[in-house]
Amino acid sequence: MSAPGRPSTQGPSRGGKPSAPAGTLSEQAKTSFETIASVALAKSLAPEGESAQVAIVSELPRRMKEKKAVVLSIASDRFRLVLALMCRLDEDSKAHFARLNRVDPADWSDQAFQDAVNECGNIIVGAMNRDVGRYFPNVGMSTPNLLDREALSYLDALGPGHKRLFHVTGLAIDFYAALFVAATSTVDFRAEVEQLEDAVDSGELEMF
Template sequence: MISTHAKDSIERIFFKAAKSRLTMNAGDVCEIVPAGAHGAHSLPDANLVVLTISGMAFRLLLILHFDDSESTHRYFVKEESERAFLEVFLETCNLCCGAVNQELHHYFPDLGMSTPYVLSARCMPYLEVLKPEFLASYAVTINDAVSLGATICVCAHAPMDFVAEVSAVEDTSGELELF
C-alpha cells in the first residue's frame, strides 16, 4: 500500500531532518547509511527514543537509537550546561521528528505527533507485530565521533503515494513556529 515513491520520499524527508536537527552546530557533518537487516544496528546496549506521527492514512514511528557513551553525552550537552543529557537529547529528537512532521504536512494535512518516550532496544523485534509496510534502519554518524541509529516504521491504513519536494538542508534553528 506504500508506493516506492512514498518510501523514497519518507527516507529523503528523514535524511534532511536528521542532518538539520540532530546536529548541534552548523558545521557538523552527519552521515547516514543503511544499517543491517531487521532493525539491527551497531549499538547493542542502546536505548530507543520513540516518536510517532499519525494521520488518517498512516502511522509513522521514528525511532532513534542511542547509547550512554561519554562521546554522545559530550556532543549533546555542552560542559557548561546544567541540563541533563536525556532532557537535551529528547528535545533534539523531538525537533528532528517535528521537521519530518512539518514536511509531511505538505502532503497529509491532518497529522498529530507524540511526545518522545524512551524504551529499551529489546523492544525492536516487536516492530514486526505492527506489520509495517515500510521498515528501514540507518546508522547515523555525527563528526565521525557520535554514533546513533535510526529506524523508520510506517504502517499504512490506506494507499500511500506521493513524491516529496525536499530541498537542501536549511538552517531554521532560530525560528519560532506558531500553531
C-alpha cells in the same frame, strides 16, 4: 467488511493474529519517507559547524553500545509512522548532546541529559512532521519516549509496512535510527525536501 481505504476494525483472526492494515505504500512514497527522515536526522543531529552523512543500512551491528531508543510517532488517517533514534547514555554521548545544545556537559544532571536526548528526538520528528504535513493535512505527532532498544522488536505489531535502518556518520559519535511506516490507505506522494549537500549517501537515496 471494512470500508475501502480504512483500517480494519475486525478483532484477532482465528489464528490469534490481528488483521493487517488495509493500505499500500507506493515505491515513490517509500523513498519520500526515507528522504524526509534522512534530512531531518542530518540537520538535527549535527552541532553548529559540523555536518552529518546518512546512509541506509541493511542491519544493525551485532554488538551495539546503544541500549536505549527515543521513540516518536506520526499518525494520520492514512498511515502511521514511527521513528526510533538509538542512543547510548555515556560520557561521549553526553558531550555530543551538550555541544548540540551549546552547554557545558558538567552542568547537566543525568536527568537533564536524558531530557536533551528526548528533545533531540522531538526536534527530528517535528521536522519530519512539518514536511509530511505538506502532503497530508491531518497529521499529529506523539511526545518522545525513551525506551530500551529491545522494545523496537514490537514495531511488527503495527502490521505489514515499510522498514528502513539509517546510519548517521561524520559526527563525534555515530547514530543508528529505525523508520517504520504502516499504511491504512493507499499512500502515494513525491516529497520535495531541501537538499543538504553530502548529507545523504547518494548511492542509497535520491534527493528531490
